[in-house]
Each structure stands twice: as structure tokens, then as C-alpha cells.
Amino acid sequence: MKFEELLKLVNEKTGDVLFVDGKGEIFGTEERLWDRFPFSEVVKGFEDAKSAGKGYFEVEEGGRIFEFKIERVLDGVFLVLRRDVTCARRIHKIKKDILSTVSHEIKTPLTVVKGNLDFLLAYRNLCAEDREIVEESLENVGKIENIVRSLRKLFLEESGGxxxxxxxxxxxxxxxxxxxxxxxxxxxxxxxxxxxxxxxxxxxxxxxxxxxxxxxxxxxxxxxxxxxxxxxxxxxxxxxxxxxxxxxxxxxxxxxxxxxxxxxxxxxxxxxxxxxxxxxxxxxxxxxxxxxxxxxxxxxxxxxxxx
Structure with missing residues (x-):
């Protein structure tokens, strides 16, 4: 079986895995990639793949979100992967909403605790032992605040560092x-x-x-x-x-x-x-x-x- 025939067979048997040539034509068809998926992002993603070897973009169609990855696998041959990420995006939103609520519920009482501890340090004549306890409590409040911020970055994939x-x-x-x-x-x-x-x-x-x-x-x-x-x-x-x-x-x-x-x-x-x-x-x-x-x-x- 010739190489082109193999790519044609793969294209016929799969809907989310395609092979296209350097002109964007899907092997085994007379369609170009942007004919099958008529979005401006498709053209740009393919051009990125031609120049840099890889292209990535997302499009929304019929209420669903699709992720596309295009990668050059051989000279003049590009692999196109399409994945439905609607569920993942919805879960991400749910996680974001939950974490926002939880972090707010934690932050409010922590602010009160921190304010009271600061007041004790500033306006009360504490003995050395009591001052040490209050300062240690303040330090732990700060640690909890840092944990909440880092959890947001971890589960919401916020960049930083x-x-x-x-x-x-x-x-x-x-x-x-x-x-x-x-x-x-x-x-x-x-x-x-x-x-x-x-x-x-x-x-x-x-x-x-x-x-x-x-x-x-x-x-x-x-x-x-x-x-x-x-x-x-x-x-x-x-x-x-x-x-x-x-x-x-x-x-x-x-x-x-x-x-x-x-x-x-x-x-x-x-x-x-x-x-x-x-x-x-x-x-x-x-x-x-x-x-x-x-x-x-x-x-x-x-x-x-x-x-």
C-alpha cells in the first residue's frame, strides 16, 4: 500500500485524526482543512504549523468547544488532532466557582483573626510568652493565606511563581x-x-x-x-x-x-x-x-x- 493510500485510509476511518498536505488539502479528499472546518482560526493554526512545525487553536461549534493541534510529521505532511474539550472546560468553570467561594469563605474569618491579633500586638501590653504565642498565630494565618492562593494556582492552572x-x-x-x-x-x-x-x-x-x-x-x-x-x-x-x-x-x-x-x-x-x-x-x-x-x-x- 502506497503512503498516500495509507493516509487516505486513516482519514476515511477517523473523524478526529486527519492528515493534510502542505496546501492544507486532506489526503483522500478534494477538501482543504478550512473547507471542512470553516473558521479563521484554522487557517492561522495551519500557517503556524507550516512556519513553526506546530499550531494550536480552539473553536466553538454548535455549543461545543473543540481543541485542534496541528503538527508537521514529515516534509509536506501534517497531522491534525481534534478533541472535544467541552466537558473539561465546564469542569474547569465549576472548579473555579467552587474555589472562589471557598477562598472567600476562608479569607473573611482569617481577616478578622489577623486584625484581632494585630490589635493585641499593637495595643495590649503582652508578656513575652503571650507575645510569642500571638506572633506564632499571625505567622500561621499568613501560611493559610499562602496555601489558599497556591491552591488556586494549582487547580486553576494560573501561571506565576x-x-x-x-x-x-x-x-x-x-x-x-x-x-x-x-x-x-x-x-x-x-x-x-x-x-x-x-x-x-x-x-x-x-x-x-x-x-x-x-x-x-x-x-x-x-x-x-x-x-x-x-x-x-x-x-x-x-x-x-x-x-x-x-x-x-x-x-x-x-x-x-x-x-x-x-x-x-x-x-x-x-x-x-x-x-x-x-x-x-x-x-x-x-x-x-x-x-x-x-x-x-x-x-x-x-x-x-x-x-
Whole structure:
């Protein structure tokens, strides 16, 4: 079968996958891409693909939203993918509405609490111990506000970020877990290099907390190794423990919501949040584990994000 005949067959059998030539003509037909989809965005998207190799656009038709991706696969041959994203856009709007409501409901009482604490510091003659308590409460109010802002960015995919000293963040999380390490008699080994990355600080901190928390929870004896270093493909952050390990049949699903081992007392959402944070930043994550020997979770931050 000739190559052109194969492309014609694919075009005839599929509606959302098409192959077109350099003139925009759909293989096996006398139509051009913009004849079948008569939108100005189609012409521009195809021109982008011709000049840059890739084109992307969305169109609305009959109350539905379609996403188009055009990519050059060979000289004079372009692959066109069309996807109905109506449901995804509606879910996004629902998430946005819910988060807006929740963040507003949280922000209002936090503002009152913060105002009262500021008043106590400014207008009450507090003893040193009481002042320390109020200042600590104010600090935690600020942390809650940061968490709410970062959740909006995570689930609504809002762009942003700042250059963050990852080593400082990791060290801060470890300090807060020292007591838990001591209570379980676990050794903590740190191999931390300086690394500056543009990211959402509060989200990276949450990622570290979730991985450390999992390691502590499922390790009854031995040690936990936390590594932050520059690798060939960017910054590598990993947490390795000598704990119970994860059964092989669960490993491919462990980053999904509510997936957990039968003996786990958690809700099965810790690693799913880690995966969402990784996805938000366009990083990569991997997991290796062996029952009764331990688990290692590794996050790779590409060089393009480092400073």
C-alpha cells in the first residue's frame, strides 16, 4: 500500500485524526482543512504549523468547544488532532466557582483573626510568652493565606511563581519533622545541594511535606534519605526510605486519588497531590519500590526552570 493510500485510509476511518498536505488539502479528499472546518482560526493554526512545525487553536461549534493541534510529521505532511474539550472546560468553570467561594469563605474569618491579633500586638501590653504565642498565630494565618492562593494556582492552572531556594525549603520541612523522626527512632540523612528554581514555593513545600510524611508513616525502622542535587537533566529531588514498600500491582496506580495499600490508615491522596504539583510545574516524577525494602520517589526539575 502506497503512503498516500495509507493516509487516505486513516482519514476515511477517523473523524478526529486527519492528515493534510502542505496546501492544507486532506489526503483522500478534494477538501482543504478550512473547507471542512470553516473558521479563521484554522487557517492561522495551519500557517503556524507550516512556519513553526506546530499550531494550536480552539473553536466553538454548535455549543461545543473543540481543541485542534496541528503538527508537521514529515516534509509536506501534517497531522491534525481534534478533541472535544467541552466537558473539561465546564469542569474547569465549576472548579473555579467552587474555589472562589471557598477562598472567600476562608479569607473573611482569617481577616478578622489577623486584625484581632494585630490589635493585641499593637495595643495590649503582652508578656513575652503571650507575645510569642500571638506572633506564632499571625505567622500561621499568613501560611493559610499562602496555601489558599497556591491552591488556586494549582487547580486553576494560573501561571506565576518566583525563584525559590529549594534547599532552604527542604531544610525547613525537615526541621518540622525532627520530632517524628526521633519518636520512631529513624535516622535522617540529607544530601542537599543549592538549587534555585522558578516555581510556586508553597506548592513545592507541600510536595516535600507529602513525600516526607509518607516516608515517615510507612517506615518503622531504618532511615530516610533526602537528596537534592544537580543531575544531567536538571535538579533531582528524591526521598528514599527503608519502609514497607509498595506492592507491585499498586505501583502503577499509586499516584491516583484514593489508591492505597490495605494496611494504610491514610486517605490515599498524598501522592496524587504530589503528582498534581509536578504536573502543574511541568516537571517529571518516578517511583521505585520493593516490599519490605523501601520506596524512592524522584522528582526531576528540567534545566530550563533552574537559575
Amino acid at each position: 518566583e525563584v525559590v531556594d529549594l534547599k532552604t525549603v527542604v531544610e525547613g520541612v525537615i526541621r518540622n519533622y525532627r520530632k517524628k523522626f526521633e519518636e520512631k527512632g529513624l535516622k535522617i540523612k540529607l544530601f542537599l545541594e543549592s538549587a534555585y528554581v522558578r516555581c510556586e514555593r508553597i506548592l513545592f513545600e507541600q510536595l516535600v511535606k507529602n513525600l516526607i510524611d509518607n516516608a515517615v508513616r510507612f517506615t518503622d525502622r531504618g532511615e530516610i534519605n533526602v537528596t537534592l542535587k544537580m543531575g544531567e537533566n536538571g535538579v533531582v529531588f528524591s526521598v528514599r526510605d527503608t519502609g514497607r514498600g509498595i506492592p507491585e500491582e499498586l505501583q502503577r496506580m499509586v499516584f491516583e486519588k484514593y489508591v492505597k495499600s490495605p494496611d494504610s490508615e491514610g486517605q490515599g491522596i498524598g501522592l496524587s497531590v504530589v503528582k498534581e504539583i509536578v504536573k502543574f510545574h511541568d516537571w517529571k516524577i518516578s517511583l521505585s519500590s520493593e516490599v519490605n525494602k523501601g520506596t524512592e520517589v524522584k522528582v526531576i526539575i528540567p534545566t530550563s526552570s533552574t537559575f
